[in-house]
Amino acid sequence: MKPQEIKLLANLAHRIKELRLQKGFTVKEAADKSGFSLRFYHYLEAGTANVSITKLSGVAEALNISLYELFRQNVHNSIALLGLRGGGKSTIGHKLAKVLKCKFIELDNHIERTAALPLSKIFTLHGEDYYRKLEGQCLNKILTKRERQVIELPGGIIKNESAFDLARKLCTTVWLKARPEDHMNRVYLQGDTRPMANRKNAMDELKQILSDREPFYGLADITVDTSTHSIKETVEILANELSKTNSRRNSLQH
Numbered sequence: 001m002k003p004q005e006i007k008l009l010a011n012l013a014h015r016i017k018e019l020r021l022q023k024g025f026t027v028k029e030a031a032d033k034s035g036f037s038l039r040f041y042h043y044l045e046a047g048t049a050n051v052s053i054t055k056l057s058g059v060a061e062a063l064n065i066s067l068y069e070l071f072r073q074n075v076h077n078s079i080a081l082l083g084l085r086g087g088g089k090s091t092i093g094h095k096l097a098k099v100l101k102c103k104f105i106e107l108d109n110h111i112e113r114t115a116a117l118p119l120s121k122i123f124t125l126h127g128e129d130y131y132r133k134l135e136g137q138c139l140n141k142i143l144t145k146r147e148r149q150v151i152e153l154p155g156g157i158i159k160n161e162s163a164f165d166l167a168r169k170l171c172t173t174v175w176l177k178a179r180p181e182d183h184m185n186r187v188y189l190q191g192d193t194r195p196m197a198n199r200k201n202a203m204d205e206l207k208q209i210l211s212d213r214e215p216f217y218g219l220a221d222i223t224v225d226t227s228t229h230s231i232k233e234t235v236e237i238l239a240n241e242l243s244k245t246n247s248r249r250n251s252l253q254h
Contacts (some may be wrong), residue, residue: 003179004046010169013047015070018144019063031094033062042078047169077148079242080171082217084155084210086190087158087176088226088234095235097150100242107150130161143170158216168219171240175220179227180207189222 020030031041035058043049044059053067060067076240079096081089090106097104104229110133115122122131142151143166148204151171158164167173178186183204215222222241 001233006169009049010047013045014143015065015146016059018146019065025063030059030062034058047062065076076243078143078171079148079150079238080173081150081152081166081176082155082157082173083176083178084183084206084213084218086186087178088153089176091231092176092226092234092238093150093152095231096238099235100150101235102148102150104150104152105142106142107138107142107157107203108152108154111135112144114138132160132163135160138167139163139166151183155213158213164216172222173220174238175217175223176215177217177223177225177227180210182227183210207247 020027023030023035027041027045028038031038034041034055034057038043040049044051056070058068060070063070063072067123079100081093093106111122111131112118114134114137115126117125119131122134133239135154139151139153142149151167157167171239180203184203189223222238229237
């Protein structure tokens with residue numbers, strides 16, 4: 001199955017589950033109303049069911065929505081930005097959102113508001129596991145809005161398998177890649193000297209982190225090297241690539 005088709009099924013599964021919850025149906029109730037076995041309905045909401053149009057019409061009827069609406073609304077246009085700090089996620093994210101005429105969202109800001117604590121306190125008081133839990137909950141809540149958004153993901157989201165998987169399934173993912181030196185210099189220019197403070201091997205550590213995470217960041221749908229492209233060029237490249245992606249996705253629905 002092609003990646004675009006996998007994303008289409010994942011979006012459809014997310015849409016069906018969202019509608020079921022809105023109706024207040026349990027999985028069993030929705031399965032019964034659709035004429036499916038409980039096992040098959042679980043597969044459907046997991047995005048792994050090989051489902052026919054005829055069966056989908058039964059789901060649409062059970063959820064009191066037309067088959068056309070089920071498909072029309074299932075396309076998710078959010079863009080999720082991956083990469084380490086200093087890759088350009090904030091700067092490029094803001095500008096890309098303006099070009100696309102949509103919201104720019106920093107996931108970490110949502111996590112802080114949910115916890116009513118700054119990130120440093122979340123880690124100190126509750127630990128990384130709690131942070132990752134909030135990370136997944138906040139991302140899911142943002143994506144449930146089903147509107148186009150440019151979302152800046154935390155650099156370490158790849159450690160959160162379920163959240164990273166959700167972003168890959170329901171968003172067009174973008175890795176803003178950069179040389180280690182550029183990552184370090186940009187963070188320093190932002191006024192944050194912590195990465196270099198009292199750490200003689202800071203650059204070597206950064207290179208190791210990039211090396212470890214590259215296989216995961218490399219799974220992104222689109223990769224742009226911000227060390228070799230200006231901010232303006234990067235935004236133009238992304239806008240063009242996203243237009244192509246949307247065209248391919250729309251062709252799968254017709």
